[in-house]
Amino acid sequence: MFIDSAAELAAFCGRAASSPMLALDTEFLRERTFRPQPCLLQVGTHDEQAAVDVIALTGEALAPLRDLLFDRARVKVLHACSQDLEIFQILFGDIPDPVFDTQVAAAFVGHRLQMGYGALVEAVCGVHLPKTESLTDWTRRPLDPEQVSYAEDDVRYLPAVYDGLVAELVRLDRLTWVLPEMEALVAKARCAADPEDAFRHVKRVGTLNGRQLAVCREVAAWRERKAAQRDVPRKWLLSDEVVIEVSKRMPRTQERLRRVRGTAQLKEKDGDAIVLAVRRGLSCPQDRCPRVVHRARPTQESESVVDLMNALVRLVAERESIAPQLLSGRDDLMAFLDDPASSRLGEGWRRDLMGDILSDLLAGRAGLTVKDGRVELL
CATH class of the missing domain: 1.10.150.80 (HRDC domain)
Incomplete structure (x- = not known):
């Protein structure tokens, strides 16, 4: 079912409350924003599935769903959950647990690492899932029945996959191996990213030396904060390639900054901010310049x-x-x-x-x- 009213959501959550597990998935869009934009939250039990419209339902309207998700007595089952956990953080300000990731669990019972959901459903349930709506724009309304059914398929078979994997893990006496891996996933997702560490994820940052790294840290941190403030993709401000080039050239003026290809779209105040970031990097004491640790080449x-x-x-x-x-x-x-x-x-x-x-x-x-x-x- 497609749920876009508070009354329907409350009724569904009341029925789902008797289930010891919840199958979960999300649909979102992130091409035009800094943070992913939540569109649907799919919830399934052994008996029914629902696609909850989290564009129409926000705030207190989602309270019954939040109460359901954050009940620790109920296992939350997902597949390849890292991006879904980010959506929960956006919607609810926290991440529900305990979490059971079927992709991780599958690797403990003989399936390949990072196995896709469709392949796992086919292996466990013998059902082939279509991929007809994989490029759907989930922000558009109304959604047609085929789109809703496609979204619900992502939780329709998860209970059966979960049951099968848990039974196999118990048979192999490996459930105690898996649970700490799940806890680590949640703990990692709860760690807020520090803008000062954003430079470590810039492509080709390993080509920079200590002073250049100090500049890169400041420029990447400015980009991170400004992109979050404007809710736009980082590359819309500066591409990784430009961040690296600015870090190497270390321009101290707007004029020299504009000589770097890929800076023409910057507003003047943004150019000033980048120049200030460069100067902060240049003035960083040598012993506080960051380092990218390179493992010594093995013999x-x-x-x-x-x-x-x-x-x-x-x-x-x-x-x-x-x-x-x-x-x-x-x-x-x-x-x-x-x-x-x-x-x-x-x-x-x-x-x-x-x-x-x-x-x-x-x-x-x-x-x-x-x-x-x-x-x-x-």
Whole structure:
């Protein structure tokens, strides 16, 4: 059903309150704004689904839905939830928990990492979902029945997928592995982004030195705050390419700033603000200039060791039916090689699954061989 009235929403939430889980998804638009613009919030139980119009319903009209979502006794089930959690933050000022992400859970039971929702539904439920409305402008009203049905499909099958994944996790005794990963997702989403750290996400920031990085920090922070204030995409003010060029040239006047291609659209007051940001970066004490940490290039010998460790990870992942990327990446293996106790592979379920066997491999107490065309542990 499509819900755009407070009375309909209250009635639906009253029925959904008896469900121990809620399947959730969102539709939004972010091409023309700094923050994503919420358009629909889809809610599903085992019995029914609804697409809630969060353009028509705002503020107190959403109170029954907020109460439903923020009841900690009820599991909130989503797929690839990071962007959805951002929408909840915008709509409600917080993120409901506990959260269960079916994409993460699927990787613990043998599916590939970052498996799409459609592929997972097909694998678990045997249903092929159409992609006919994937480029819909969800801000336009009215929505036709096909659009609403497409949106509701995103929660229609989630309860069955959730039930199947939980049953498999329990069978494999891995539910305790998954839950901390879910808690980490929510904790990360709750951390407010600091404009002073925005420079770290600028493309090619690794090409800058200390003083240039100080300028980049100030210019990127100005862009972050101004884009948020005007609610426009960052690139509408300055592209990453221009931020990097300004950081390298360090223009101290408007005239020199305008020599950088891509600054012609700037208003004069914005040009003044950027020049001031450059000057702040130039006046930053040397010991307070930021650094982009570059991991030392591994030696040929350590690269070979990591290749062997990675082969072991893939062997264990195949044996345990878990996505190998979930176990570790090359950086995790390098960190384990440097200091096992402080690495991600040295704690929690990863340590239980991989820590001892990796230590045996590095100590020469274990090895790998090929038998009948397959890698096996010695």
